[in-house]
Amino acid sequence: MASNPLYDSQERAKEKAIPRLVAVSGPLRESVFALPDAALSIGRDATNGLPIGDPSVSRRHCVIYREDAGYKVRDLDSRNGTLVNGEAVQDHWLHHLDEISVGDSVFRFLQDEDEKTSGASAVEFEEAQNTHATAEIRPQDVLYLQPEKILSELPATSRLARNLNALLQISRVVHSIRDLDELQNQVLDLIFKVAPAERGAILLDGTNGQEFRSMFGRYRDPEKQKAVQVSSTVAHRVLQQGVAVLGSYVPGDTRLGAVESLAALQVRSLLCVPLTIFHRTIGCIYLDTINVAERFNEDHLQLVTAIAGISAVALENARRLQWLEQENQRLLNEVMLDRTLIGESPKMKDVFQFLARVAPSDATVLIGGESGTGKELAARTIHRKSPRANKPFVAINCAAIPDNLLESELFGYEKGAFTGAVSQKKGRLEMAEGGVLFLDEVGELAPALQVKLLRVLQEREFERVGGTRPIHVDIRLIAATNRDLAEASRKGEFRQDLYFRLNVVNLNMPALRDHKEDIPMLVSFLVEKNCRKCGAKPKPLSREALACLQSYDWPGNVRELENTIERALVLGSADDILAEDLPENLLERAPAAGLGEAKYHAAVKDLKKRLIQSALEEARGSYTDAARILGVHPNYLHRLIRNLDLKETVKAAATTKETPGKRPGARL
Numbered sequence: 001m002a003s004n005p006l007y008d009s010q011e012r013a014k015e016k017a018i019p020r021l022v023a024v025s026g027p028l029r030e031s032v033f034a035l036p037d038a039a040l041s042i043g044r045d046a047t048n049g050l051p052i053g054d055p056s057v058s059r060r061h062c063v064i065y066r067e068d069a070g071y072k073v074r075d076l077d078s079r080n081g082t083l084v085n086g087e088a089v090q091d092h093w094l095h096h097l098d099e100i101s102v103g104d105s106v107f108r109f110l111q112d113e114d115e116k117t118s119g120a121s122a123v124e125f126e127e128a129q130n131t132h133a134t135a136e137i138r139p140q141d142v143l144y145l146q147p148e149k150i151l152s153e154l155p156a157t158s159r160l161a162r163n164l165n166a167l168l169q170i171s172r173v174v175h176s177i178r179d180l181d182e183l184q185n186q187v188l189d190l191i192f193k194v195a196p197a198e199r200g201a202i203l204l205d206g207t208n209g210q211e212f213r214s215m216f217g218r219y220r221d222p223e224k225q226k227a228v229q230v231s232s233t234v235a236h237r238v239l240q241q242g243v244a245v246l247g248s249y250v251p252g253d254t255r256l257g258a259v260e261s262l263a264a265l266q267v268r269s270l271l272c273v274p275l276t277i278f279h280r281t282i283g284c285i286y287l288d289t290i291n292v293a294e295r296f297n298e299d300h301l302q303l304v305t306a307i308a309g310i311s312a313v314a315l316e317n318a319r320r321l322q323w324l325e326q327e328n329q330r331l332l333n334e335v336m337l338d339r340t341l342i343g344e345s346p347k348m349k350d351v352f353q354f355l356a357r358v359a360p361s362d363a364t365v366l367i368g369g370e371s372g373t374g375k376e377l378a379a380r381t382i383h384r385k386s387p388r389a390n391k392p393f394v395a396i397n398c399a400a401i402p403d404n405l406l407e408s409e410l411f412g413y414e415k416g417a418f419t420g421a422v423s424q425k426k427g428r429l430e431m432a433e434g435g436v437l438f439l440d441e442v443g444e445l446a447p448a449l450q451v452k453l454l455r456v457l458q459e460r461e462f463e464r465v466g467g468t469r470p471i472h473v474d475i476r477l478i479a480a481t482n483r484d485l486a487e488a489s490r491k492g493e494f495r496q497d498l499y500f501r502l503n504v505v506n507l508n509m510p511a512l513r514d515h516k517e518d519i520p521m522l523v524s525f526l527v528e529k530n531c532r533k534c535g536a537k538p539k540p541l542s543r544e545a546l547a548c549l550q551s552y553d554w555p556g557n558v559r560e561l562e563n564t565i566e567r568a569l570v571l572g573s574a575d576d577i578l579a580e581d582l583p584e585n586l587l588e589r590a591p592a593a594g595l596g597e598a599k600y601h602a603a604v605k606d607l608k609k610r611l612i613q614s615a616l617e618e619a620r621g622s623y624t625d626a627a628r629i630l631g632v633h634p635n636y637l638h639r640l641i642r643n644l645d646l647k648e649t650v651k652a653a654a655t656t657k658e659t660p661g662k663r664p665g666a667r668l
Helices: 005-015 147-153 159-174 180-194 232-241 260-265 298-338 346-358 375-384 403-411 447-459 485-490 496-502 516-534 543-551 557-571 599-618 623-630 634-643 647-657
Strands: 020-025 032-034 040-043 062-067 070-075 082-084 087-089 091-093 099-102 105-110 199-205 212-219 245-247 269-277 280-289 365-368 393-397 436-440 476-481 505-508
Touching: 062 099, 070 082, 070 087, 087 346, 159 180, 159 298, 180 199, 180 212, 180 280, 180 298, 199 232, 199 298, 232 245, 232 260, 232 269, 232 280, 245 298, 269 298, 280 298, 346 375, 346 505, 365 375, 375 393, 375 436, 375 476, 403 447, 447 496, 485 496, 516 543, 516 557, 543 557, 599 623, 599 634, 623 634
Parallel strands: 365 476, 365 505, 393 436, 436 476
Antiparallel strands: 020 032, 020 105, 040 062, 062 070, 070 091, 082 087, 082 099, 099 105, 199 212, 199 280, 245 269, 269 280
């Protein structure tokens, strides 16, 4: 199997004092990467020298390169920025032990020889007072770890001694290796020492014993890197029947000689034994040779079957561990994708830079912005990148819970505090201990609760409803609101002292209409997300539909865009998302400059304009009369006029057509 030069450099970096990166956290945690003389690019794209499968990392995030006698790191306009020791940098010299943050990954830059790659706690020693009764032995002198000494009494040519030695080595290897590929490689390597195989393979089944989902093969000669070909007929027979197959001389065997795949491969001798756990065959070990002078015999059959019995459990455990790690990473990536801010526009890059700067601290953050702009996603990003990432993130919507219940929801209550309080209950503040409490729509808090929240911010303590004992909490507070709290505090609608406590660090999330260049990326993400949720196949967006999306102002922001995409996926019947799959209010807007529009939708829009103008002319500018003529509600007519950009035209018509003798109705 071909090896990855980047990962092969790990051992080389450990053996020599060369500049290297040690992954402290993130998907590549505990990996070591030697820095080449050429530049090393880091990013999400697979073409980078160091690819990271993390949605918080840009496609090309940063590059580490050599300059003179040292190394520098340069940020490549990444959306989350590149941090060195917690500070955002553009082009920065690296020093020994510097920590480089790339998305959710942290790498430690090492340059000195004496630096250890693992961060262990200090250990102190005390001088022993009496050692005369102490027995000492070195691990290499332990008799039971040296099978060659145990078997030294047997003759040097004893086949039994050689086989027992091989089995003891196998038993030690399988309990010391966790990586599946490395374990399979070691098992085959030890088999090659005791069996005349030219090539071997370990095949592990997938489901119902029908297919091999894990296949590892290698030649005895490590220089040969081509694929190992095996007989599917023999392997499936062993898997399904659970019996070992020995072909000492395949061409002369009546059954094996008739197998076309063996004849095509010119196999002269073959051995295939099952891997069995609790009477269930999970795979097989396949060995063969084309050398006429070398043949497998009954002794090889007995020995390799014993090796398979020893290795089966270890191989199954290693495979399950590998699957669990991959599944854990997949689920983590799905969670991160569903809770990740998307965008590469200048405004979103400013947001990402802000989040990267504020996350490492414990400062209170106030996030403003219109509804649907992603304020909670920003709060979760701060939590995910903070030292409290492994602690709870507790969110509560202050506008969704009645005032009389919100107090007990926040602070909890004691048993008997009120009717129905039959037991003690912890509030959200206690549930967030050590982590983050996110107060959404904090501007809707009642004045009485504002006073209590102020005390929590000042003293980091509170009392449960009906309680008298103060409870101390270690939390970070992040609040969000779509109100202008500064204006509300000036009007007396929100406590000014609480506003100042919340407004330590503030962020205003941009409305979608202010960064429409991110709409194609957002649509791609939302299509994939909703298709994954409902098990449908992703659809591309037509040019006309994109024109409608980019010409709309999105008063509901990203949340409205997500609802629009979900509606189009549910109602659309074509292979693409078409303009007619979108809501009517999007179709009424003029397309953005440079983007076309379908003839049908253009004709419908033109007809609507002419009908509205004709009705207003007939009603002599009366807004309510025109709505009655058209048979629609006045509010709907008002929305049509706004969406079709007819305000100025209608005003001009109303001025021109107005007659003094008739009192006009409501006007625009």
